[in-house]
Amino acid sequence: xxxxxxxxxxxxxxxxxxxxxxxxxxxxxxxxxxxxxxxxxxxxxxxxxxxxxxxxxxxxxxxxxxxxxxxxxxxxxxxxxxxxxxxxxxxxxxxxxxxxxxxxxxxxxxx
Amino acid sequence: xxxxxxxxxxxxxxxxxxxxxxxxxxxxxxxxxxxxxxxxxxxxxxxxxxxxxxxxxxxxxxxxxxxxxxxxxxxxxxxxxxxxxxxxxxxxxxxxxxxxxxxxxxxxxxxxxxxxxx
Numbered sequence: 274x275x276x277x278x279x280x281x282x283x284x285x286x287x288x289x290x291x292x293x294x295x296x297x298x299x300x301x302x303x304x305x306x307x308x309x310x311x312x313x314x315x316x317x318x319x320x321x322x323x324x325x326x327x328x329x330x331x332x333x334x335x336x337x338x339x340x341x342x343x344x345x346x347x348x349x350x351x352x353x354x355x356x357x358x359x360x361x362x363x364x365x366x367x368x369x370x371x372x373x374x375x376x377x378x379x380x381x382x383x384x
Numbered sequence: 385x386x387x388x389x390x391x392x393x394x395x396x397x398x399x400x401x402x403x404x405x406x407x408x409x410x411x412x413x414x415x416x417x418x419x420x421x422x423x424x425x426x427x428x429x430x431x432x433x434x435x436x437x438x439x440x441x442x443x444x445x446x447x448x449x450x451x452x453x454x455x456x457x458x459x460x461x462x463x464x465x466x467x468x469x470x471x472x473x474x475x476x477x478x479x480x481x482x483x484x485x486x487x488x489x490x491x492x493x494x495x496x497x498x499x500x501x502x
Contacts, residue, residue, distance in 0.1 A: 275428065305486060306484075306486065306488075308487055308488050308489075310429070310489075312429075316494075317478055317492040317493065317494055317495050318421075318429065318478070318480075318489075318492055319492070320488065320489060320490045323484075323488045323490070324484075324488070329490060359428075361428060361429050363429075363431075363487045364486070364487060365486035365487055369445045370442070370445065371442065372431060372433075372442065372443070372444050372445060373419075373431040373434075373444075373482075373486070373487035374431065374487075375428060375429045375430065375431060376428070377428045378428040378429065
């Protein structure tokens with residue numbers, strides 16, 4: 274059971290805009306930044322969005338992030354076949370002595 | 385640019401201690417947090433913990449009693465030790481650099497598979 278909740282799957286067709294959601298609580302998303310990771314099959318995760326809505330160098334502007342209260346979203350516009358991957362949200366959780374927590378992941382299928 | 389490479393045995397026996405090392409190349413340990421994350425088969429990512437450049441470590445509360453993460457600045461590497469392993473510890477283990485201390489992991493190793501089996 275993950276601390277952050279994500280739908281296990283999502284899908285879209287090429288060119289479409291899809292949104293992946295992440296839900297948490299006051300001790301994590303409610304008081305800390307959210308990061309998003311993309312994990313292509315057989316590869317290591319890649320940082321896609323950090324500090325809610327910042328893109329690392331090299332990440333296309335088709336990817337955007339937002340956060341409101343205890344929820345966050347990752348939007349992918351102009352969907353492409355190479356976007357088919359697992360997507361994870363992540364943040365710091367202030368409970369106990371503090372730790373990084375991940376969502377369960379959303380598998381995005383490009384139809 | 386900084387690159388990370390995990391190394392260590394791919395097989396561990398139940399009740400034994402799993403030990404992995406992550407070599408940092410193309411840069412120094414600097415003022416970052418050096419992390420371990422794992423992904424069990426068929427499951428999502430799980431943060432194990434990190435060590436700060438000062439040597440201070442923070443762990444996932446669910447693993448804290450079994451985990452030690454340490455730093456060797458002279459060798460530019462950091463290590464993971466996980467004791468009393470069971471089949472549930474079978475996973476791909478990744479090392480990563482956290483630039484924020486709150487989970488912003490911007491550099492990752494390729495991952496190494498560890499299977500726990502007798």
